[in-house]
Amino acid sequence: MTPAALTIAGSDSGGGAGIQADLKTFAAFRVHGLSALAALTAQHTRGVTAVHVPETTFLRAQVEACFDDFDVRVVKLGMLATAEVIETVASLLDARPDVPVVLDPVMVATSGAKLLADDALDAMRTRLLPRATIATPNLPEAELLLGARIDSVVAMHDAAQALRARGANAVLLKGGHLQGEGDVVDVFIDATGMHEIRHARLTLEAHGTGCTLASAVAARIALGDGLRDACIAASDYVHRALVKGYRPGRSDIVVLDHF
Ligand code: PLP
Numbered sequence: 001m002t003p004a005a006l007t008i009a010g011s012d013s014g015g016g017a018g019i020q021a022d023l024k025t026f027a028a029f030r031v032h033g034l035s036a037l038a039a040l041t042a043q044h045t046r047g048v049t050a051v052h053v054p055e056t057t058f059l060r061a062q063v064e065a066c067f068d069d070f071d072v073r074v075v076k077l078g079m080l081a082t083a084e085v086i087e088t089v090a091s092l093l094d095a096r097p098d099v100p101v102v103l104d105p106v107m108v109a110t111s112g113a114k115l116l117a118d119d120a121l122d123a124m125r126t127r128l129l130p131r132a133t134i135a136t137p138n139l140p141e142a143e144l145l146l147g148a149r150i151d152s153v154v155a156m157h158d159a160a161q162a163l164r165a166r167g168a169n170a171v172l173l174k175g176g177h178l179q180g181e182g183d184v185v186d187v188f189i190d191a192t193g194m195h196e197i198r199h200a201r202l203t204l205e206a207h208g209t210g211c212t213l214a215s216a217v218a219a220r221i222a223l224g225d226g227l228r229d230a231c232i233a234a235s236d237y238v239h240r241a242l243v244k245g246y247r248p249g250r251s252d253i254v255v256l257d258h259f
Pocket residue numbers: 009010011012017018019041043078079106108109110111115206207208209210211
C-alpha cells in the first residue's frame with residue numbers, strides 16, 4: 001500500500017513553497033500526500049500580498065477527515081500563522097501520540113514576509129517543539145526559538161543540542177544562512193549523536209527549499225527510513241531539485257524542480 005503523509009501548513013498561491021511544495025515532494029517520493037490548510041497566502045515569486053487564516057474548526061475538520069480514513073505515517077508541520085492554530089494542531093497531535101511529527105518552524109519567508117505572529121513564538125516553543133520527532137529550523141528560526149546568536153558551525157552544534165534540551169527528539173539545523181565561501185553545513189542531532197551533512201553552496205536565490213526539505217524528511221520517514229538517513233536523503237533531494245530549478249515568475253527567484 002502507498003504510505004500516506006499529512007502536511008498541515010500554508011498554501012502558496014505561487015506554487016513554489018508551502019503546501020504546494022509539500023505535495024510535489026510527497027509525489028516525487030511516491031508517498032500519498034494529504035493536506036490540511038492552516039493558512040492561505042496570496043503570493044508570487046516577489047512576495048506575499050495577503051494572508052488568510054481559516055477558522056480552526058475547519059482546520060480540525062480537515063485533519064480529522066485525513067485520520068479517519070488514511071493510514072497517516074507521518075505529519076509535517078509548516079506555516080501555522082497564529083498561536084490559536086498552533087494550539088489546535090498541538091491538541092490534534094496530543095490525541096495521536098504515536099504519529100511521527102516533522103516540525104518546520106516557519107516564521108519569515110525569504111522575501112521578508114512574516115508568516116508567524118510574534119505572540120505565537122512561545123506556543124511554538126512550548127507546544128510543538130517538545131512534540132517534534134524532528135525539528136528542521138533554519139538559523140534565523142533557531143535564533144528566535146533559543147534567543148541566542150548562531151554565527152558559526154560550532155555555535156550550530158550548541159544550538160542543535162539546546163533545541164533537543166527544549167524537547168525536540170531530533171533536530172536538523174540548516175546552515176544555509178551562515179555567511180562564507182565553503183560548503184553549506186546542516187547539523188543533525190538525535191539521541192545517538194551529532195552528524196554534519198555538507199553540500200556545495202549554490203549561488204542562486206531560491207524559494208521553497210525549507211518546505212521541500214522538511215517534506216522530503218517526512219516522505220522518507222513514511223517510507224520507513226530512520227531519522228538520520230531520512231535527513232541525508234532529503235538534503236540530497238533538495239540539492240538536486242535546486243540544480244534543476246527554474247524561474248517561473250518575474251523575479252530572479254528559482255523554484256525547485258521536483259521531477
Ligand atoms: N509561503 C508559505 C506558505 C510557506 O510555508 C513558506 C515557507 O515555509 C514560504 C512561503 C516561504 O518560503 P521561502 O522562504 O522559501 O520563500
